[in-house]
Amino acid sequence: MSPTAAFESPSRVALRTYVLGLSFSAVPALLPLIAAYVTAKSSKDAQNRRTKLVAVLRREFGPSGFAFAMAAAAGGGRLLDHLWHQYSRKGKEKKHPIVESRVDEEVTHDTDGWVNTFICNLVSTSLAISLLHSKAGRVRTNTATPFTPPLNPSRGTGRSPTLDLTLLFLVRALDGALHGALVPKKLDDTSSRSESGLAKRKRLFERISKIDALVFWAASARIMWCYFYEPHRLPRTYVKWISSLASIDPRILEALRAIRSRTWLYGKRSTAHPTLLTSLSSDLGYPSQWGDPTKLPKYGGAAATMTWKSLGLTSRNGLGGIPCEVVHGGVGGDSCLANSGIRGFNAFCKALLIYLPVHLLPALLVRPTVIISDPFHIIGPLLRSSSFLATFVSTIWFFVCFTRTLCLARILPFISHNFWDGPFGCTFAGSMLCGASIFLEQGRRRAEMGLYVLPRAVRTLLSDHWVRKGGLSVRITERLTFILSLAYLLTISVHSPGRLRGLSRWTLAFIMKGPKAGFWYRRRQEKHVEAPS
Structure with missing residues (x-):
């Protein structure tokens, strides 16, 4: 048998x-x-x-x-x-x-x-x-x-x-x-030890690993975009988990969604959200005007520099939009690189606690002696997985700032910040590029991460009305x-x-x-x- x-x-x-x-x-x-x-x-x-x-x-x-x-x-x-x-x-x-x-x-x-x-x-x-x-x-x-x-x-x-x-x-x-x-059955049989069989198996699984990485990339892009704009499509606990890992103020998320729904726009008074970002700016110790859409410049250029001068801000000359000090939530001040680095370090520390049982429990149940005889067998993958998650978080923050502050908005100052801060601007860039961090993971871990996020991405594609109806x-x-x-x-x-x-x-x-x-x-x-x- x-x-x-x-x-x-x-x-x-x-x-x-x-x-x-x-x-x-x-x-x-x-x-x-x-x-x-x-x-x-x-x-x-x-x-x-x-x-x-x-x-x-x-x-x-x-x-x-x-x-x-x-x-x-x-x-x-x-x-x-x-x-x-x-x-x-x-x-x-x-x-x-x-x-x-x-x-x-x-x-x-x-x-x-x-x-x-x-x-x-x-x-x-x-x-x-x-x-x-x-x-x-x-x-x-x-x-x-x-x-x-x-x-x-x-x-x-x-x-x-x-x-x-x-x-x-x-x-x-x-x-x-x-x-x-x-995978042919003869190649998937781990008992096969022939040199040619192992070489074919290695090449095949390298190609599968790349497919797994692309699956994770696409799924995470969809998940993060929905996190910013349609969080009801994701499990509530998953949304809370992402928020705790990213440490983003919920008022920033509300502002992004309000810009998408056009109830909060630069150059116009918002009746639906009159104190959304003014309160955040005040809480961070900055002038409340830094969060007032009627005071903030809509476009970049010389006119934006004059506006910032009147508001007492010199770090955003030639740019429009919400000051980075407010977007960063007080982390890193006006430095986008410092904000991205600090966010990544905090995520790395949290990721250590998340991934410790993931790497430790299988070893305890399958090969407990390896923890003592070869601790790097556990520590190495743990650090690698934590680095992946930290890079994932810091990449989102970096490309948000890269789009609206560091590069694209500077090159194209005539484009409104209602676009740069909209659903196809900075958050779109961050969501699309954060998934590239999966290549820091080991090949077999890429598969598991892809299989972990894919069900959540599939859920976001289902008709919300159809699902909620429950017919x-x-x-x-x-x-x-x-x-x-x-x-x-x-x-x-x-x-x-x-x-x-x-x-x-x-x-x-x-x-x-x-x-x-x-x-x-x-x-x-x-x-x-x-x-x-």
């Missing part, structure tokens, strides 16, 4: 899935509530937080929770597949008792084995989505981390609480299908996508795990094989391969 298709105990599969699901959903949801309960200042406040904590515990550990639903999908599919396998085996034994010893091999390797597994997983994933939707109104948004299942609140709207989770499964399933089509067509489409995508992932994790990549490959390997996919099994394989003949 093929080791990739060997039947693992359904109860063990379900148990591992349940425990892993709790770590993905319950832990991020419970930690903030526990911290809030411990730090409660009054008995009434503690009682309210205790009530919320109990509600979350019931939801996460109940049958409608993420962990139980995923356990039903993975464990239920294995159980049905096991029963089907036993039924098929008994039928063949009755017809062909001579070939009894080859039954397992036949059932495993033929096409019927793959189809049977897929059908069983269709049934179990149908049960899973029904469980998740059974108490949809009680689903609460979790923190946005690489390990958190993207579940959304559905109170007050018709939006499905599992939309982001469905898109995540869809993208991972499509990646598995494309990877299987692009019958939305429910049917989303549920079918969820069922087919997750069933396909569970099926290939058994019959063709080489098609999976990144976190999905590690997660499903752990669920389906347990310790066999971990450190001891891998070390035995390496010893067997490296042993002299």
Whole structure:
């Protein structure tokens, strides 16, 4: 029997899935509530937080929770597949008792084995989505981390609480299908050690790595543009995560959106936002006139210099628009390079905390001794990933200033700053070019980053009216996508795990094989391969 298709105990599969699901959903949801309960200042406040904590515990550990639903999908599919396998085996034994010893091999390797597994997983994933939707109104948004299942609140709207989770499964399933089509099975077999095979595999994966980088580039450009102008198309927790990483004042974001909607324009009094930037300018210690659109020059040139002289500003001669001191939010003063550098350094420090569990947890679960024997194996990729995210943030800030201050607006002073500060000006340049930072990442990490941002980019392309309406067509489409995508992932994790990549490959390997996919099994394989003949 093929080791990739060997039947693992359904109860063990379900148990591992349940425990892993709790770590993905319950832990991020419970930690903030526990911290809030411990730090409660009054008995009434503690009682309210205790009530919320109990509600979350019931939801996460109940049958409608993420962990139980995923356990039903993975464990239920294995159980049905096991029963089907036993039924098929008994039928063949009755017809062909001579070939009894080859039954397992036949059932495993033929096409019927793959189809049977897929059908069983269709049934179990149908049960899973029904469980998740059974108490949809009680689903609460979790923190946005690489390990958190993207579940959304559905109170007050018709939006499905599992939309982001469905898109995540869809993208991972499509990646598995494309990877299987692009990579020949003989090249994807890691047990192949021939020199020519390894060389071909290396060249092929270098090309795939470039495709992954382009996918991330395009997806991140769309996400960042929507963050500036249409944040409702993104998960709310994801928007908060980006805001905390970029440390941008929300009034700057409101001003950008107001310029796009033409309710805040240079040279005109804004009735909708009369104190939007004047308050920000005052809070930063600058004259309130630096945020008044009726006082700020619309175009560059000599006239703009005279205006700035009357406003007491000398750092923006020949330019129009909002002063960089206000745009920077007090970071770096009037120096665009200092602002970009400081923002990048702050993002690097935050990224260290974000990526530490990403790089440390797999090592702890798979090869714990490498942390002591070769710490640079963890530290090197950690610093590289943090540098990538820091460069991503600083690149946005730099090209915003490059467009509206350092270069383009200086070369073309006759173009209005309603354009330079509009949706196809400085923010467009920053959004388009920040994704190039992905080339700082390792090839295998590019794939994971691309698969992480792509579901969110796909979500922004969906009709917001159609999604919010939550009609019958939305429910049917989303549920079918969820069922087919997750069933396909569970099926290939058994019959063709080489098609999976990144976190999905590690997660499903752990669920389906347990310790066999971990450190001891891998070390035995390496010893067997490296042993002299």
